Amino acid sequence: MQTVVRIQTHLEEDVEVSLPKQEVYEEYGAYCTENVIKPFSTADFGKVMKQVFPNVISQYKVDFMNQCF
Numbered sequence: 001m002q003t004v005v006r007i008q009t010h011l012e013e014d015v016e017v018s019l020p021k022q023e024v025y026e027e028y029g030a031y032c033t034e035n036v037i038k039p040f041s042t043a044d045f046g047k048v049m050k051q052v053f054p055n056v057i058s059q060y061k062v063d064f065m066n067q068c069f
Contacts, residue, residue, distance in 0.1 A: 003040055006031060007052045021046070 006028070025045055032039040040048065049056070 002037060003028070003045070003048055004052060007048060011053075013053050013056060024049070 011024070021042075025042055028045060029039050031037075039045070
């Protein structure tokens with residue numbers, strides 16, 4: 001649940017921006033480390049991203065709303 005809320009509040013879909021999946025996952029991993037949260041696997045994180053942003057495929061076409069994921 002924390003992952004979904006974090007994605008919803010710190011990422012937004014933007015057709016003009018394309019971020020590598022690995023970069024988005026690394027930011028998520030850093031957030032988890034800082035907050036002592038066990039991160040989802042990359043596969044599970046990808047599934048959550050697809051739920052939150054169903055129109056986004058391959059590279060995540062999202063924009064960080066602020067620098068700290």
